[in-house]
Amino acid sequence: MVIVAHNTSVNASSRQPPRLLGIFAHPDDETLCTGGTFAKYASAGAEVRVISLTKGGAGQIRDASAATRATLRAVREKELDAAGKELGLTETRCLEYPDGGLSEIDSQILVQLASELLSEIDPDVVITFGPDGFSGHPDHIAVGAAVTAACYEMRSATSIRLFHCHPPRSRMLLRDRLAEWVVELTTRFKGTKDFVRALSVFSSETTALGYAGDFVNVEWFPSGSYIIEQGEAATMMYFLLSGHVEIRREGEDGRVRVVDRSGPGEFIGEVGIATGQPRNAHVVAVDDVTSLTFLASEPVPIDGRGEQAQLLRTRSLPSGDQIDARVSTCIDVSDFVGHKIRATAAHRTQYPIDPGMFPDPILQEMFGVEYFIQVLPERELHTSLLDE
Numbered sequence: 096m097v098i099v100a101h102n103t104s105v106n107a108s109s110r111q112p113p114r115l116l117g118i119f120a121h122p123d124d125e126t127l128c129t130g131g132t133f134a135k136y137a138s139a140g141a142e143v144r145v146i147s148l149t150k151g152g153a154g155q156i157r158d159a160s161a162a163t164r165a166t167l168r169a170v171r172e173k174e175l176d177a178a179g180k181e182l183g184l185t186e187t188r189c190l191e192y193p194d195g196g197l198s199e200i201d202s203q204i205l206v207q208l209a210s211e212l213l214s215e216i217d218p219d220v221v222i223t224f225g226p227d228g229f230s231g232h233p234d235h236i237a238v239g240a241a242v243t244a245a246c247y248e249m250r251s252a253t254s255i256r257l258f259h260c261h262p263p264r265s266r267m268l269l270r271d272r273l274a275e276w277v278v279e280l281t282t283r284f285k286g287t288k289d290f291v292r293a294l295s296v297f298s299s300e301t302t303a304l305g306y307a308g309d310f311v312n313v314e315w316f317p318s319g320s321y322i323i324e325q326g327e328a329a330t331m332m333y334f335l336l337s338g339h340v341e342i343r344r345e346g347e348d349g350r351v352r353v354v355d356r357s358g359p360g361e362f363i364g365e366v367g368i369a370t371g372q373p374r375n376a377h378v379v380a381v382d383d384v385t386s387l388t389f390l391a392s393e394p395v396p397i398d399g400r401g402e403q404a405q406l407l408r409t410r411s412l413p414s415g416d417q418i419d420a421r422v423s424t425c426i427d428v429s430d431f432v433g434h435k436i437r438a439t440a441a442h443r444t445q446y447p448i449d450p451g452m453f454p455d456p457i458l459q460e461m462f463g464v465e466y467f468i469q470v471l472p473e474r475e476l477h478t479s480l481l482d483e
């Protein structure tokens with residue numbers, strides 16, 4: 096049964112306040128996977144603790160002014176602390192295990208570590224990664240397996256509720272939402288340099304995590320080439336990262352006139368996407384142009400690839416999206432999307448965004464619900480086909 100949780104009661108224990116514990120691999124996992132849920136329960140009075148097994152020293156540095164390779168571990172530990180404050184967490188902790196190396200550590204060592212943390216903190220609810228690692232990262236898979244094994248070992252002695260966080264696999268398209276947003280503005284949108292960087296990171300990361308269904312890539316167009324031809328069907332939207340384009344209209348007599356120019360920070364192709372009409376002009380690169388290109392990717396109903404691929408059993412959500420049939424719990428975190436975005440921005444080395452950059456309705460649609468698979472307690476085995 097899918098439960099849309101509008102309240103925040105934790106029935107596992109009569110202890111007040113209830114204790115939630117998230118165990119993850121890197122600073123930022125807590126925010127991206129379950130930040131809204133943590134903020135929601137913390138605001139209702141729960142004690143919420145987050146432990147990251149690594150300090151994230153192998154992560155990218157997307158803002159060179161925020162860290163160097165030598166300082167990254169310390170900076171990311173502080174970022175986790177700052178994100179924790181945005182989410183209202185009771186405690187955050189970064190351990191010293193190697194970023195990128197968790198899957199090479201003897202699994203018994205990680206299970207032992209997880210057992211010690213569970214004994215020390217004695218949580219009512221534990222949240223970690225499932226076998227998909229949310230994003231497939233091997234560190235995530237290793238942490239999730241160890242914490243899950245530790246919870247199973249303790250289950251006869253405690254009443255721990257264990258949840259695996261689950262990627263949303265949304266089919267909402269940033270391409271469409273951004274196009275609708277831009278065409279409704281009264282003046283032509285022109286993003287700052289910071290916006291250009293933020294949208295590049297935000298769109299590629301959120302689509303990779305399944306918060307939107309686009310395929311986003313960076314394309315290069317040499318000067319003189321057509322990016323869009325007037326009259327063709329609209330399938331992509333472009334966000335100019337560098338270079339300039341001319342907007343040229345071709346009349347019925349074949350005469351072409353330049354009606355406008357666009358450059359970095361501007362969207363092109365938004366009209367055709369938002370209206371479903373054929374392209375209303377040619378767009379030609381006047382110097383070499385790079386763009387962030389948003390394209391709808393077909394939904395792929397498989398979990399994993401290659402030999403591990405398995406067809407997903409899905410169920411329909413009210414939004415029309417399909418979700419993995421194993422999802423047991425979806426938490427309405429619409430009142431806490433702001434917390435999640437501010438916490439994301441606190442992870443500046445990974446997400447150089449300003450919380451107010453993106454339109455609220457888009458953020459709501461992307462982040463307003465978080466999904467979980469309840470692993471413990473296991474469902475009871477029924478002994479009758481009919482209710483008795």
Ligand SMILES: Nc1ncnc2c1ncn2[C@@H]1O[C@@H]2COP(=O)(O)O[C@H]2[C@H]1O
Binds near residue numbers: 354367374376377
């Ligand atoms: N007058 C204009 N000024 C700026 N851009 C335009 C103008 N007319 C058309 N465009 C852009 O050119 C694009 C052509 O494809 P679309 O109609 O999808 O979306 C259009 C806009 O992005």
